[in-house]
Amino acid sequence: MSLDHTAHEAETPRRGWTKARALLAGGLVLGVGAAITLAAWTDNEWARGLFGSGTFGIEGSVDGATFADHPTSGDPAELSFAVGADNLAPASEVFAGYAVRLSAGSTYAADVTLTQDTTDALSGTTASYVYTTGATCDAAAFAAGTNPNGATFELAALDAPAFLCFKVAADANLEQGQSGSITWTFTAESGATL
Template identity: 60%
Template sequence: MTIERAETAPDARQGWTKARAVLAGGLVLGVGAAITLAAWTDDEWATGLFGSGTFGIEGSTDGTAFADHPTEADAAELDFTVAADNLAPGDVVYAPFAVQLERDSTYDAEVTIAQTVDPALTGVTADYVFTTALGCSEAAYAAGTDENAATFALDSLADVQNVCFRVTAGDDLAQGVTGGITWNFAAVSGDAL
């Protein structure tokens, strides 16, 4: 029995060789394209550093020693004229207070004043004016401006708002009572300094 060997046609062999050559060439081209692509890659980066500003107000009863009084319990005790704790009908007492931005503030402020009079002090009234210098007396009060104005601005670290408070005991003040009057200075930040 004779086994005949099947001869691969030269055209078929040549086609397979061409196919292998094309595949090998494609592989080389693919690697070359990847290398070329990596050579033309470029990056650009940007970053920013962020933080917040600072803001606050502080007060002083003498215009020199300023401090933070953040709650009613921490309120600065105003230095009213003599006998403020021993009032009689018709008495009038005065006390100064100064307000400025905290030294590390980076924003200006709009400040609103609100006052609360203890109900036990029937017949006692309280009011205030803004003055150009710290000091509070009948004359300073008379020279003051914007009586009972609700707001004022602190536009720079150099700004100081001086306030002169006046408390008057009315004819219907009862004997033997005690009570307080509280002033709240509520500041809202505005523009950057």
């Protein structure tokens, strides 16, 4: 009996040692796995786009030299018609020039559409216009003008205005003692990049 007891006592520490070795071996395996995970390499890559918008606008000049923006119909540029525009008689003709260009700093060209509103014009008058090569607008410049009543034109470069010459002519139906006005509207749409 004492032999069995001694053998059992000797076996117990051996079992404990075996369990401890198994636990240590398991821990080593886990430790190696953790070490591999910690040692993995990582890398990153980023990309970003930067954006901005272009600019575009038109401005006008009654003398072909001093340009300003006239953005509303309530505050239009006042055309400089010849002396006598406020005292017309049948067969009278008066002329006024106007220049339109891209606003400084514009990064796009402009396609410009011109419309004329004769709703408030004097009865017995007609309005027309031509494109000219300079700021001078009189009977001779009008006669030499091109594209009569052409509705559209392009502004394709900075500091390169388009010149127009307007004519208002009175006929035999002109009524005495009346006043009126004609409004020209330049509507620009952005075109190609400059």
